[in-house]
Amino acid sequence: MLVGIGCSNTEDAFLSGRRAAGQAMERGAVSNAHCVLAFCHGQLNHEEFLHGIHSLVGNGVPVLGGSAIGVITNHFLSYEGHPAAVAVFQWEFSCCRFEVSEGLHLDERRAGSQLVRCLEPQSTDRLMLIFYDSIRIPGTLSGPPSLNASSLVLQGIEQLLDPRIPVVGAGLVGDYGFGPVRQFCGSRVSSQALVGMMFSGEIIPYCRVMHGCTPLDGRYHVITAMEGSSVFELDGRPVVERIDEIYGNRQWRLQHPVNLLALGVNHGEKWGPAREFDYVSRLITGILPDGSGISLFEPDLLLGAEVQFMIRDNATMIESARKNSQELMEAVRRDGKRPLFALYIDCAGRTAACCNAPAEEAREVQECLNRYGVPLLGFYSGVEIAPLLRRSRGLDWTGVLLVLAGDEGNGNTG
Amino acid sequence: MATLDEDLREEVVSLRALVAEAQQKAAYYQKIAEETGRKRLREIDQLTALIKRHRETERALRESELKFRNLFDFSPHAVAVVDFQRGEFLEVNDTFCRLTRCSRGELLGATLEKSPLCSAGELKAFMLQVKGQGPADGVKMNMRLKDGCVLHLLVFSRLVHLGERAWVVLTLVDLTRQQQLESKLMDIQRMEALGTLAGGIAHDFNNLLMAIQGNVTLALLGIGPSSPHFKTLQRVDNLVKSGAKLTGRLLGFARKGSYEVKALDLNQLIGNTADAFGGARKDIRIRKEFSGDLASVELDKGQMEQVLLNLYINAADAMPEGGDLFLRTSNVTHEAMQGSAFDPKPGDYVMIEVTDGGTGIDPAIQPRIFEPFFTTKENGRGTGLGLASVFGIVKAHGGYIDFESEVGRGTTFRIFLPASRKDCGKAKSRRKETIRRGRGTILMVDDEERVLSVSVDLVKSLGYRVLQARGGREALELYKESRNEVDLVIMDMVMPGMNGRQTCENMKQINPRQKILLCSGYTPDSMVKEMLENGCDGFIQKPYDLVELSGKIEEILKAADGPSR
Numbered sequence: 003m004l005v006g007i008g009c010s011n012t013e014d015a016f017l018s019g020r021r022a023a024g025q026a027m028e029r030g031a032v033s034n035a036h037c038v039l040a041f042c043h044g045q046l047n048h049e050e051f052l053h054g055i056h057s058l059v060g061n062g063v064p065v066l067g068g069s070a071i072g073v074i075t076n077h078f079l080s081y082e083g084h085p086a087a088v089a090v091f092q093w094e095f096s097c098c099r100f101e102v103s104e105g106l107h108l109d110e111r112r113a114g115s116q117l118v119r120c121l122e123p124q125s126t127d128r129l130m131l132i133f134y135d136s137i138r139i140p141g142t143l144s145g146p147p148s149l150n151a152s153s154l155v156l157q158g159i160e161q162l163l164d165p166r167i168p169v170v171g172a173g174l175v176g177d178y179g180f181g182p183v184r185q186f187c188g189s190r191v192s193s194q195a196l197v198g199m200m201f202s203g204e205i206i207p208y209c210r211v212m213h214g215c216t217p218l219d220g221r222y223h224v225i226t227a228m229e230g231s232s233v234f235e236l237d238g239r240p241v242v243e244r245i246d247e248i249y250g251n252r253q254w255r256l257q258h259p260v261n262l263l264a265l266g267v268n269h270g271e272k273w274g275p276a277r278e279f280d281y282v283s284r285l286i287t288g289i290l291p292d293g294s295g296i297s298l299f300e301p302d303l304l305l306g307a308e309v310q311f312m313i314r315d316n317a318t319m320i321e322s323a324r325k326n327s328q329e330l331m332e333a334v335r336r337d338g339k340r341p342l343f344a345l346y347i348d349c350a351g352r353t354a355a356c357c358n359a360p361a362e363e364a365r366e367v368q369e370c371l372n373r374y375g376v377p378l379l380g381f382y383s384g385v386e387i388a389p390l391l392r393r394s395r396g397l398d399w400t401g402v403l404l405v406l407a408g409d410e411g412n413g414n415t416g
Numbered sequence: 417m418a419t420l421d422e423d424l425r426e427e428v429v430s431l432r433a434l435v436a437e438a439q440q441k442a443a444y445y446q447k448i449a450e451e452t453g454r455k456r457l458r459e460i461d462q463l464t465a466l467i468k469r470h471r472e473t474e475r476a477l478r479e480s481e482l483k484f485r486n487l488f489d490f491s492p493h494a495v496a497v498v499d500f501q502r503g504e505f506l507e508v509n510d511t512f513c514r515l516t517r518c519s520r521g522e523l524l525g526a527t528l529e530k531s532p533l534c535s536a537g538e539l540k541a542f543m544l545q546v547k548g549q550g551p552a553d554g555v556k557m558n559m560r561l562k563d564g565c566v567l568h569l570l571v572f573s574r575l576v577h578l579g580e581r582a583w584v585v586l587t588l589v590d591l592t593r594q595q596q597l598e599s600k601l602m603d604i605q606r607m608e609a610l611g612t613l614a615g616g617i618a619h620d621f622n623n624l625l626m627a628i629q630g631n632v633t634l635a636l637l638g639i640g641p642s643s644p645h646f647k648t649l650q651r652v653d654n655l656v657k658s659g660a661k662l663t664g665r666l667l668g669f670a671r672k673g674s675y676e677v678k679a680l681d682l683n684q685l686i687g688n689t690a691d692a693f694g695g696a697r698k699d700i701r702i703r704k705e706f707s708g709d710l711a712s713v714e715l716d717k718g719q720m721e722q723v724l725l726n727l728y729i730n731a732a733d734a735m736p737e738g739g740d741l742f743l744r745t746s747n748v749t750h751e752a753m754q755g756s757a758f759d760p761k762p763g764d765y766v767m768i769e770v771t772d773g774g775t776g777i778d779p780a781i782q783p784r785i786f787e788p789f790f791t792t793k794e795n796g797r798g799t800g801l802g803l804a805s806v807f808g809i810v811k812a813h814g815g816y817i818d819f820e821s822e823v824g825r826g827t828t829f830r831i832f833l834p835a836s837r838k839d840c841g842k843a844k845s846r847r848k849e850t851i852r853r854g855r856g857t858i859l860m861v862d863d864e865e866r867v868l869s870v871s872v873d874l875v876k877s878l879g880y881r882v883l884q885a886r887g888g889r890e891a892l893e894l895y896k897e898s899r900n901e902v903d904l905v906i907m908d909m910v911m912p913g914m915n916g917r918q919t920c921e922n923m924k925q926i927n928p929r930q931k932i933l934l935c936s937g938y939t940p941d942s943m944v945k946e947m948l949e950n951g952c953d954g955f956i957q958k959p960y961d962l963v964e965l966s967g968k969i970e971e972i973l974k975a976a977d978g979p980s981r
């Protein structure tokens with residue numbers, strides 16, 4: 003498999019696509035592209051960007067991906083201006099197929115199961131990569147955005163997909179204002195779609211989730227009043243009051259999403275040592291307009307669930323990124339596999355600008371992969387999807403690093 | 417049983433105590449955990465707020481840096497920041513580089529002495545002064561550049577302390593161009609003074625010539641061609657005439673002579689003079705580039721011919737081997753004169769360009785070429801009055817003249833004349849070449865005895881009856897007595913006491929239809945123009961000859977509105 007990565011940051015969308023694709027072809031020594039992964043800022047004209055890519059790789063080559071708040075490559079990281087990045091693939095033998103399922107906003111579950119049906123799972127399948135439109139209704143001045151739920155999409159997929167096949171992917175967001183998302187669906191640009199890629203054969207996926215949250219105080223709280231993604235009470239007390247107490251002020255009520263606090267569910271031993279990969283955290287998107295409760299990024303928590311307050315902290319986040327990317331690469335080595343390509347799906351809330359961190363956590367990932375010479379394409383997303391605790395889940399505030407590897411000596415990276 | 421009971425009860429009690437203790441402990445640790453968690457959250461919260469503020473400050477700093485960087489880079493003045501102790505350039509802006517003809521690379525890091533600025537020593541000495549005498553506000557200084565050019569600068573400096581280090585911020589304002597303009601302006605002012613002087617001399621000289629010419633004419637009339645002195649006197653007459661031409665040119669320079677102003681087609685005028693000139697100087701190829709829709713200009717044709725011919729002659733003289741003489745005309749506005757020494761009146765102008773590919777004018781003599789009697793031509797060839805009269809005439813027409821010259825490459829003279837909205841009239845018929853005799857009574861007024869007597873004799877010789885007055889007051893007295901007899905008044909304009917203008921006005925009050933011929937050797941043309949507009953009937957330039965005078969008198973007396981009485 004040959005992979006090349008290219009990037010660009012210009013307002014001229016056609017030029018941007020052409021430049022990034024050109025760079026990718028050159029770096030990956032790709033002469034005959036089979037597939038392109040592409041992400042660009044929501045402001046960029048996606049049609050023109052797609053034309054730009056096609057003008058170099060050829061019109062018949064499918065382009066998959068879509069809007070992203072920012073992009074990451076081996077040496078480039080940007081979420082300002084009009085960042086864009088692409089990965090161009092050339093396979094020796096066909097190892098990937100893709101399908102698009104539309105109408106996500108009408109029924110996430112149905113879109114999920116329909117996607118699997120179209121992909122016609124086979125015994126040689128190794129990994130399913132999905133990209134879906136996170137924004138059901140864009141945010142406006144008067145109200146927060148309405149989001150498509152990853153948990154429902156995954157439920158739809160699980161109905162038909164062999165549970166041994168990991169699902170990795172992202173809910174796309176094109177800008178911090180939660181404006182409309184555009185998606186690359188092969189040869190066209192669309193919205194409210196679920197795009198799936200199925201990798202099969204010799205490809206071996208390695209995946210790690212980088213966290214950034216730790217339990218605040220180890221106390222468990224029971225959700226005693228909630229509806230959908232809104233939580234009103236914990237332990238019979240208004241949740242808003244509790245959070246006021248924790249902060250010691252009401253500043254957090256102005257934050258969308260709330261900067262430092264999240265809710266987490268511990269899937270590990272209740273009173274055992276807190277391990278980051280045992281937790282699924284849910285971002286608090288903010289206080290409800292009437293002040294009656296808080297709203298979460300996903301509607302997958304249930305009444306009566308035991309949750310903990312999680313604290314997001316830059317030092318933990320950076321440390322986790324460093325540790326997990328290193329461990330992942332070591333695992334690839336240990337298995338005697340050859341890393342071919344890395345995809346980093348990074349929560350847009352993890353940028354240094356967003357969490358006022360002194361450094362970019364994604365730099366740790368860049369540095370690690372550069373040490374191993376693996377081509378890296380990354381982007382900033384709304385929701386990250388990765389297998390965690392025996393199931394693929396939608397995650398918040400995480401970074402998901404996926405490395406595609408092949409057998410040592412089999413296939414060349416160019 | 418009892419003991420067992422007892423034992424159990426004891427056990428239960430101690431277990432209860434243990435549970436209570438465990439509960440207390442749990443509550444205690446829970447509290448500690450909660451407090452620790454909160455403390456951690458609040459600390460991180462504060463920290464992120466701090467980082468946020470830091471980021472904002474950083475951004476503000478970047479913006480401010482950008483703002484000042486732009487201010488520095490795009491300043492129209494040359495600015496440099498110099499390390500005070502080491503004398504090294506730390507920063508220079510584009511203007512500084514442009515002004516000093518040094519690249520940024522040559523300057524940055526170089527000390528003042530080692531930099532390619534030749535006389536940086538002067539700068540250094542100056543900077544040392546800064547320490548002793550505080551900031552400099554506009555110290556004048558000359559700086560010689562590596563290419564030998566000397567810049568005239570106004571230097572501003574400030575010593576800026578930042579901790580241990582001290583910088584000097586130097587701002588250089590380039591006065592070179594301004595000084596060049598100023599010196600041009602001074603040249604112009606000097607020329608104006610010279611003009612006044614020349615005008616005065618020309619006036620006196622004219623009166624003398626006038627007297628001589630009149631007497632010679634009278635003598636010639638008296639003796640007839642058979643006399644042995646006739647030829648001698650005729651030669652004297654001719655000499656006086658060339659003398660008059662000379663004073664005419666001097667008067668041109670003094671700008672005291674444009675009166676017959678008419679709207680003219682300059683293209684035609686230039687074309688005609690050029691053709692005539694080209695016919696005489698076959699080695700000069702004349703190339704005309706005339707604007708098709710050139711605005712007309714109000715001017716005195718004869719004087720303009722003089723201007724053009726002078727420029728052609730100079731151009732031809734500058735090209736002894738022959739060459740091309742370019743004549744261009746175009747419509748421009750005052751903006752075309754931007755950057756020149758004069759401050760033109762806003763409006764439309766016609767520009768005449770006369771370009772030669774000749775020797776060019778040495779910068780050393782450039783400031784002097786318009787001076788009267790300044791010439792570089794060998795004895796007898798040049799009078800030094802050509803450009804002087806050009807200058808005067810152009811000025812008198814409300815115009816401007818400028819030139820550009822490069823030694824070895826050639827010279828361009830550029831004349832700007834105010835455009836007129838009037839149509840060009842037909843050129844006036846040539847003056848009559850014969851003496852016209854007539855009848856009638858003429859009152860002659862002149863304060864100069866010599867001029868008056870000879871003029872009176874001349875007019876008498878034409879057949880007219882003459883009354884004479886030696887000043888305005890006397891003339892008015894005489895006029896009141898004999899107003900019914902006087903057909904024409906010939907009035908000198910420059911007189912002590914009641915001058916020509918006042919006298920005319922008084923006469924006009926008595927008889928508004930009185931015909932008056934003005935004459936002068938030296939009168940501001942604006943005044944002549946005004947008087948002609950206010951009812952005077954003609955003007956004659958002193959010294960005049962009999963042909964001219966007789967023609968004018970006849971013309972006025974025969975004019976359409978019949979007898980003036």
Ligand SMILES: Nc1ncnc2c1ncn2[C@@H]1O[C@H](COP(=O)(O)OP(=O)(O)O)[C@@H](O)[C@H]1O
Pocket residue numbers: 726730731734772774775776777785786787790791792793797798799800801802803804827
């Ligand atoms: N076109 C020209 N090229 C070179 N030198 C010129 C030109 N026009 C004028 N000059 C210089 O200016 C001087 C003064 O000119 P001008 O006043 O016309 O007097 P003159 O022609 O009698 O010398 C000339 O002697 C000559 O040195």
